[in-house]
Amino acid sequence: MSGPPGGARRPGQGRVLAALALAQFICSFAGSNMNVMINDISEDLDTTVQGVQVAITLFLLVMAALMIPGGKLTNRHGRKRCFLAGLVVYAVGALLCAAAPGLGVLILGNSILEGIGTALLIPPVYILTTLLYPDVTSRARAFGLIMALGGIGAAAGPLIGGLITEGIGWRAAFVFQALVIAVIVLLSRHLEDPLPPDPNSAFDTGGAVLSAVGLVLVVMGILAADNDVGLMIALIAAGILVLLWFLRRARAMERAGEEPLLSLGLFRNRTSNLGLITQNIQWLLLMGSSFTVAAYLQTVRDYNAIETGVIFTAATLGLLLSSLSAERLAKRRPQRTLVVTGFAVTIAGVVVLIVLAGAYGGGWPFVPGLLLIGLGLGLMLTPSVNVVQSSFPESQQGEISGLSRSVSNLGSSFGTAIAGTILVSGLTEGAYAAAMITLAALGLIGLAAAARLPRTPAPGGTPGGAAAVPTAP
Numbered sequence: 269m270s271g272p273p274g275g276a277r278r279p280g281q282g283r284v285l286a287a288l289a290l291a292q293f294i295c296s297f298a299g300s301n302m303n304v305m306i307n308d309i310s311e312d313l314d315t316t317v318q319g320v321q322v323a324i325t326l327f328l329l330v331m332a333a334l335m336i337p338g339g340k341l342t343n344r345h346g347r348k349r350c351f352l353a354g355l356v357v358y359a360v361g362a363l364l365c366a367a368a369p370g371l372g373v374l375i376l377g378n379s380i381l382e383g384i385g386t387a388l389l390i391p392p393v394y395i396l397t398t399l400l401y402p403d404v405t406s407r408a409r410a411f412g413l414i415m416a417l418g419g420i421g422a423a424a425g426p427l428i429g430g431l432i433t434e435g436i437g438w439r440a441a442f443v444f445q446a447l448v449i450a451v452i453v454l455l456s457r458h459l460e461d462p463l464p465p466d467p468n469s470a471f472d473t474g475g476a477v478l479s480a481v482g483l484v485l486v487v488m489g490i491l492a493a494d495n496d497v498g499l500m501i502a503l504i505a506a507g508i509l510v511l512l513w514f515l516r517r518a519r520a521m522e523r524a525g526e527e528p529l530l531s532l533g534l535f536r537n538r539t540s541n542l543g544l545i546t547q548n549i550q551w552l553l554l555m556g557s558s559f560t561v562a563a564y565l566q567t568v569r570d571y572n573a574i575e576t577g578v579i580f581t582a583a584t585l586g587l588l589l590s591s592l593s594a595e596r597l598a599k600r601r602p603q604r605t606l607v608v609t610g611f612a613v614t615i616a617g618v619v620v621l622i623v624l625a626g627a628y629g630g631g632w633p634f635v636p637g638l639l640l641i642g643l644g645l646g647l648m649l650t651p652s653v654n655v656v657q658s659s660f661p662e663s664q665q666g667e668i669s670g671l672s673r674s675v676s677n678l679g680s681s682f683g684t685a686i687a688g689t690i691l692v693s694g695l696t697e698g699a700y701a702a703a704m705i706t707l708a709a710l711g712l713i714g715l716a717a718a719a720r721l722p723r724t725p726a727p728g729g730t731p732g733g734a735a736a737v738p739t740a741p
Contacts, residue, residue, distance in 0.1 A: 338390070347695070356388070426558065549714030687704075
């Protein structure tokens, strides 16, 4: 597909971009806004902090497990149709949560239906953005807005959720999500699918089941760590075996000339592989620190939902400042530099959180660290996505978009599961420090991967050197 000459704007393209960005916002918001409702939900539904953690983690896990199948379905049914179907399923789940009488219904609405809806609607967001903005500069601007709203949704989720919870009630936060979905549907009236659907496109149902089961087993194993180490080992081992079965099956299908759920050829691109690692750990850091700090403030320091949300405005401000600068920064600095710097700043923020929270009381010691985390994450979210998406031609955008979003949401699941499991095992100062130290250590892995990204041409040739990777034809 080729865009308008010189990347000219199509009629209604502004509304379309607003719809895509809002979709990313509400899905990211859903992943973090429950963090400030932990006490309210657990008391109202007669459950525990761990019960709420399971609901949050399962939501993120369902997204991760179904994102690759969701990306493949866009080829068969069309990007717009999948996008709208995902919005409808998501809205039904949100309204079900608003009326939930117990934890089981909350998990059905939030973890299952909202997770499925997100897996259907998010891959089209990234595929459509890549197709509608074919040149690197306009694509960086579009991804900058989408990732900014995604990051802000995750960071501002605690504040918005806190305001709604304290002012009306936690159930109203899910009604708010349904209302935003209605706005997105209205904005999507101008959305046109750049490519026709292919009803004959192959869909690997067996691969979809294997990949989902494998990921679920691994994350459930992490969640079981604080109760039964033996069960944790068994679940994780079983999950790894299922995922290996999935990969072996995909390789056999490719050799037989069939189309598996995920082409193993996607993993032959070194630049994309490194970019996927950075994406995974970025969202692990964001969601892990968000859950840990929010749970700690409410259960250890007895902050209410709105007080917790106000403290998180520091992270929101940092994300807003750096994410909205994505286009300008892409013109001046290589993407590798932005990702490396982002990880360094984020890790520094985690360290500051540990040191100041341990030395001082009150809420202000959390502000500097959260601000740094927001700045660091906002700095690298967009270039990491652009590196991955721009590494593949148009024909593979469905697959790589699903893989990219799956890897990112799997990072969110890991962050909440790992840090949350450490925290809820003790809910003490020591457990908080241990969870944050674990996040910082994992951040170092992301930094190492970012440092190995290829050095791109200095600014002056192409924006941020982004053209060093192949773009859609």
